[in-house]
Amino acid sequence: MSQYTTLTRRHFLKSSSIAGGGLVVGFSLIGCGDTPPALSSAEGTMAPNAFLQISSDNHFTFYCPRDEMGQGASTGLATLIAEELDVAPWHFDVQWAGVHPDYNNPDFGVQGTGGSTSLKAHYEQLRQVGANTRAVIIEAAAGLLGVNASQLSTDDGHVISGSKRLPYGDFVNAAALLQAPEQAPLKPPHGFKYIGKDFSRIDAMAKATGTAEFGIDVDIENLHHAVVKRCPVAGGTVATYDATAALAVAGVSDVVEIGSGIAVVAQKYWAAKKGLQALEVQWQMPKLASVSTADVKRDYQAALGVADDQALIGSEAGDLEQGFAEADHIVEGEYWAPYLAHAPMEPMNAIVRIENGEADVWTGSQGVGAAQGLVARYAGLAKENVRSHNTYLGGAFGRRGTLTHVIEATQVAVATGKPIQVLWSREDDLQSGVYRPASLMQVKAGVTDEGKITAWQATRVGGNISPETMANMMPALLPTAVGDGTIDWVVGLADSAFKGWVVDGSSVEGLAEDYDTGSHQVRHTTVDHGLPLTFWRSVGHSYTAFAKETAIDELAARADIDPVAFRLKNLTQNPRLQNVVRLAGEHMQQMQVAPGRALGFAAHHSFATDVAEIAEVSVSDGKIHVHRVVCVVDCGIAVNPDVVRAQMEGAVMYGLTAALHGNLELEKGQVVESNFHNYPILRMDEAPEVEVIIVDSGTSPTGVGEPGLPPIAPAVANAVFAATGQRLRSLPLQLA
């Protein structure tokens, strides 16, 4: 599936093995600011746009603009084109798009995948691409067959003319000479053949047979393997090192210092690994080396204590003081969420080859353009001379937006002159990575006896991910001419801004938006000890939903109102979430709950999608057992309902790992957890049954990859309260 990548579309199409140059029927792509010039015609092939290539033997290639990390984007996006082109999605040969503005994420303006945006962002665009292409094929067919276009129909890649069934490929040469329409009419949803229907993911075969190519699987001539010893505390630098013993290990060819530490290089991975074990390095420790988890918690607690005077105001509405005065009950709670690692199953890796002033990079990333930019910057090349090749991603969850491994591979390739694959170990992944920020949150809320929320004050203390995201992305996306000093200055400015005068939205998202609260205030205090932070599946919602939905449950209990009825009463401004809560509540009433078990409820809006979850839980031997989860989701039109179900199932499992096990401890700045024995992941014997109910919707798709996660931790915590009366306000959930 690896796809050659270039700078210009002209070169791109040439390299896609189109003999004699490609053909492009020029029409602008919705959402793409940079329309490439029309290309010359190729005998036997039609490439009407950046996404699609149709050959005369009726072979359909889809250049997938988004990364496939398991979320099903390649199946979903192919389905959008397929629907309007009228070709079964499973007939597409999916190739990963190279770097070009045509492949930018319409929601981001850069070529990145994340934020549960793929189907939402490309929904109109790719259907239009399919419709325009089908229209021009019909026009060409009408001309060649000497009939009126209105007499023709299509079916699965064929033009139907009376009793004749002719492959699209018969008409691509003629179609290539025509001007395709830009706004061919789109099908109404009731006419959909593939959208909204269940079928196997188009990557299922490759992934069931071990033939899917991940970054780690790419092999090129003379490839050398590198492993890196990094400072055990993030931000530390090399003081001194002795390479003698490492170089004495059979097979080790090079030991080089790079930005993040010392790299050991060998022709085979195992030799490099043995060399690393023999390597001696002394480190210059950073400030973080004095920080342990107890310090983090103490500093956060202190910040919460002075929040009244010093916190930044994120948002506020109404008269909070009056709201609390109107309340019959006031509930106050503090909620803790720890640092977490993403731990995707495929550890970080990248291949970089630099030859004759040009470079290639192969890595499964959430930003193929960022990978190109980093190689260019660290190899001292123009971006135009770097080809970025994407692969399948062995899980990402936000982790593959930070490409330190690409920088490392580039630096080792520069230093050794060899093609290099850098591979991180699982220990590297857990101990030298980037993390979900820890958070201490406080919710103080007022409620009347009738169950109306009158006041809602929520405070969050912790680090911010946005300055770090900028620090990661700017070197990748800015021209190489913009120096590191300038970037450091801009990132420092952003960091100061989020500490001093503006709240980083991703730090507080989800704390106060969902319910009618009468009055509300969201406050934030930044306390950051310097552990690298990044987005982690569902970002701020991963912890804010826990605080918010637990607090809602506490309010309902205090007002002595059923938790579902309480939510419905306070969701009048948010009808889609209210509807999801209502449907889940009706389902909950029908559930047969085994003796000794209890149900917990939570709901949350994130990534434009509404989700309610019910957890069926029991408690025995001091442990929480989750037996069954019901998930009701409104994500607009479910382009592939079974992929949506799978994403909800997966988000529940990912969220349960965090709710029941997820914890990273710092000891003198070092992450204690090192592998799956002490950073346990939910396994099959703990996995609940998950039932997913998708709300029938005719509106455009909204997020799917992340929104299933936020409600699960509070749903389980609320079930534990129902079962035991214990209110658990700290993650991972532990019984008293």
Added chain:
Amino acid sequence: MISFTLNDETVTTDDTPDTPLLWVIRDTFKLKGSKYGCGAGLCGACTMHVDGVAMRTCVLPVAAVAGKSITTIEGLGTPDNLHPLQAAWIEHNVPQCGYCQSGQIMSAAAMLATNAAPSADDVDQAMSGNICRCGCYPRIKKAILATADKTDLATEVKA
């Protein structure tokens, strides 16, 4: 030099005897379907069959398999000749990112070879050494039980 049988062919390697089988298979014999996930026998992504038994090959020195028969995912079935479990994986839309699935399928195939009619608990026990970070467990379980239920297929399941 260490010789063993790899997917029905005799092979020989001069990799050092302590090299884990996983890296011999991936780096020397260039079969990339078996994956590295933890290097400590904790996640199961590297699972292969050694004389029919599911083993974690990231911690298995190649010296330990001299003269033995190794089956990898490539030897279990191919897109043109799927193992019944692979067919079930596709039918039940099991994979998400897909990275762990070779190991999952190899563990499941070894279990079915000795227990053609497993209970749900048997499946939990046999499969709990394999981590799936995407959380495909309910589908993995369904696919295994469905394969076992097809009795005509169960007799064909090979280790």
